[in-house]
Amino acid sequence: MNIKLWYLVHKWTSLICTAFLLMLCLTGLPLIFHEEIEHLTGEVEAPEMAPDTAVASMDLVVEAARKKRPNDVIRFMFWNAEEHPNITHVSMGERMDTSPDDARTVLVDSRTAKVLDDSLPDRGFMYVMLKLHVDMFAGQPGMLFLGFMGLLFVAAIISGIVLYYPFMRKLDFGTVRKDRSLRIKWLDVHNLLGVITIVWVLVVGITGSINTLSQVIIGIWQRDQMADMLAPYKGLPAPSNFGSLEQSLVTARKAVPDMHVSFVAFPGSLFSSPHHYTVFMKGNTPVTSRLLKPALIDAQTSNLTDSREMPWYVKTLLLSQPLHFGDYGGLPLKILWTLLDIFTLVVLGSGLYLWWSRRKTADKRISQLEQLHFDYAVDLKDIK
Template identity: 50%
Template sequence: MIAAHKLKRWYLIHKWTSLICTAFLLLICLTGLPLVFREEINHWLEPHHYVALPADTPTANIDRMVAAARAMYPGQSVASVFIDDDEPQVMVWMVPSFEVMRADPDAIHFIRFDARTAQVLETSLPESEQPNDFIDIMLALHKDLFLDLPGELFLGLMALLFVIAIVSGVVLYGPFMKKLPFGTVRHERSARVKWLDLHNMLGIVVMAWTFVVGATGVMNELSTPLFGLWQRTDVKALLASYHGRSMPEQGDLPSVQAALETARHAVPGMNIISIAYPGNPFGSPYHYLFWSKGDTSLTSRLLTPVLVDASTGQLSAVIRMPWYLRLLEVSRPLHFGDYGGMPLKILWALLDVITIVILGSGLYLWLARRKHQSERLARIVAAHQRQPWVEPVHEP
């Protein structure tokens, strides 16, 4: 049994954490709904068409595609290569120079190739000149409110308040609902009471899901500082022995295809999806940085970086990510529900809609309570004004 003063404290915690974060959580839930289906929406808005080839057609040589990209944009640098494991495409990302990229990451643009034929399928403008599509807008609002790191940290705080509101709501559920059967909604009572019962019932039913999504949301919003911490500690220590070495020019780099085969041999059973070129601000000045991932639904979110020396083409290291980045990687599929196919996405969307109802009903209950208190105060004042004023009588 919770003492009355502790119960009041938990009530105040639940009330104020909920009120502070509700508007932003509603925005996050509304933008998160289309993001659950972002792959399907992107394919619908921008369908990609490929020539019909046998399913076992091998991927073309990456060197060939990189050479074609450099020939199309002479004087520019290759920043990275993306190897899609869902569609037969390879994207070579180019920048005017790495100095420009450091000053303006949106100066990057891509050339998209058919992975099997090395045929150019599409070229893009720099990202700074591209209009944001629907999913871009939803993702920016969901992630950082178009405010970059400050927005990420702010929404991370809102997600943390949401988690606290969930915990405090669970603490309050038992004492407030102990006299009613589970799931009771008193339809015969006022609208405020009906919505209170619905709010409590839905909240406790989806409590586990909202807690997981809220906690993983906090982790996702911390991704930028966590990766920054990793680069300043583990990566810096790993590259310390290379200090003083000159960074190779792109024309002198060893074959990226050969380096790719070296990386694949170092992480058998994993898929290489990305290659950061030497000098890329998000990579190493002295290495090809390969990002590999597992080949199952869950391990596809667990990334392992591989470094291949950009002077010799030899394997330098297979980097084991620290625990906090592993935790971050595991949190991402739990947050978006995109690792179990369409049935799981539909379930995630339904739970998201229920959460929107919970947040909306919580806001309604607070406004209705304030209105009820205001009307009650008005009645008291009106009743007092109707009473005649009696002059006190003083005894002689």
Template identity: 55%
Template sequence: MTRDIVRIWTLIHKWASLICTAFLLMLCLTGLPLVFHDEIDRALNHAPNIVATPGQRLLNDDQVLDIALRARPGEVPLFMSFDVDRPVINVTTGPRADAPESLMHFAPIDQTSGRIVAATGAGGVMDVVLRIHKDMFLGLPGLLFLGVMGALFVAAIVSGLVIYTPFMRKIDFGTVRASRSTRLKWLDYHNLLGVVTAAWVTVVGLTGVINTLSEPILAVWRADQLAAMTAPYKDKPPPIRRSSIAAAIATAQAAAPGMRVQFVAFPGGAFSSKHHYAVFLQGATPATKRLPTPALVDAETGRLTAIRRMPWYAQGLLLSQPLHFGDYGGLPLKILWALLDIVTIIVTASGLYLWLSKKKAA
């Protein structure tokens, strides 16, 4: 590798790192508690422990939906989701079918009693941390901006590996020249920790970039696959009367044996059409749980009209989300993710220190 090429890669590493450093530190610091979001949710959650006794008759989906709508007069159903560890159905309503998230109301309903209970999410501080990490409260512009920062971070990783290669010829791998100056010692720590965690930070960086593209990716899915699945209903007026939501869910499950319902999108929303219940089904394995399959059921007749797996680009997004937070291997993997996150903070902070100390010396 010629000296000019090394100089170019050094400039890429320097400026890519400097531009994204502040945002990378923010993402690492907010990402650390988000790795343990399930555990924090359970610790901060004060919802009652609801258990159905053997043989107890539970309220069905239609009865739960009726309770939710009576509690919110004038609103329409938007989504229905199902707790895995307790007999609770969550109904999201809003003033209209295309209501923004800020106008939605979330109601967890106990199937054993029909009462509206507390949600299992922690809310409060964790919601704020998630929004900061996700888009800095800026919506789509914030998402895309953090995506650019993530791309610069990946560029900094690749360029750092390139310029570390000739450095390796001078000293043994893992050498830390602790007896020399403080700056030289931290340079060795920065290089060593950066190389050791390079594979992990590349995966987390790339999945983070993919996650920032969630809204454009879902928009493409709606314009492409969802539009094709609902094309025969394009010019039909919305149904005046809707069929049973419980029957629609049963119809969808019958078409995909062995799968369970993840959530239901009601007619008129972004995940369905004006004429369909969109029943999203998921598998039982760690991978298939992350890959919902939408089944469209005619909201007027209750007839299944289409069922199709999500396209590759949507599957890539759905698989990158749990991989980004280490959210698929239990607590041991989360602890490993947290330790690597802390190492990344050290690498980032040491890089900033090296640049500031060099600038001061100059």
């Protein structure tokens, strides 16, 4: 493929995705620090107690949440040992398939089983940033659309890499010609910051596109591995009375001894079956804490049905999350994420400017030609 063709690929893939990528980079900036921002804006914290205070039975926590919202069902329970070691998050909704936007998260103190908070989900600034970033308030189609924009972005980066060579044939690395025209200066900045950030933008772009497939991937997992594990229950009527959650958690911990409980999907919810508590276990290292392992516990008997490692495609999704969010290496990594995000904004903005300024010169040339043509026509008339 010749340079001109690569240039056309670069121009058109960029032109289509740039507006969305600018939005994604801008809304992504505050999202990098969402944990810190939520801490600062006064989220609910568990009261101080002696550090060795025992944890209550999760059956009591379930009871407390149900008493607080008697008309709702419990869909999930989850824990965040790093951020909120003493809080059990109980996700409740009118129905099991209530959309995440309408669900309420009841916060229960894990030690006393007292409800700390059940306010409506925050619809403030961070919520708007998240929704814009994830699906632009357009649900699954919006999410997949942004995933496609991510793929165009990757194509723009690859064609940009090809174009770097011809542009740099006479220049030292990092040259920014500030004494020349504004256009030349921004061309150099575009090439410099673009080439430096290649690996990072490719990783964040590709993992972002993979994340947009999350619902598709989970659907495949349910029809594949989950259906396999649930085969013995096929055709059985859904039970209406369930046994002890606490006992089920004990079973899960015994089945997967070197991991701890991160997330429980209640019977009938997404990620589970009508017959089971699906307990998702996580490990202690940065990688194993992302690679959740499900244990299916019969909700009536609290016996283990099955526990398997996630298939490769779910593992790919689970590992794509930290590589997109940059939340796996402390505050310094988040600051690096911020700087690289700003670099990307500059590359996008300068790219847009380069296209625009070239377009304007092209327009000028065309109007010059038109003027020439007009003068020529006038001359002809005079002669007549």
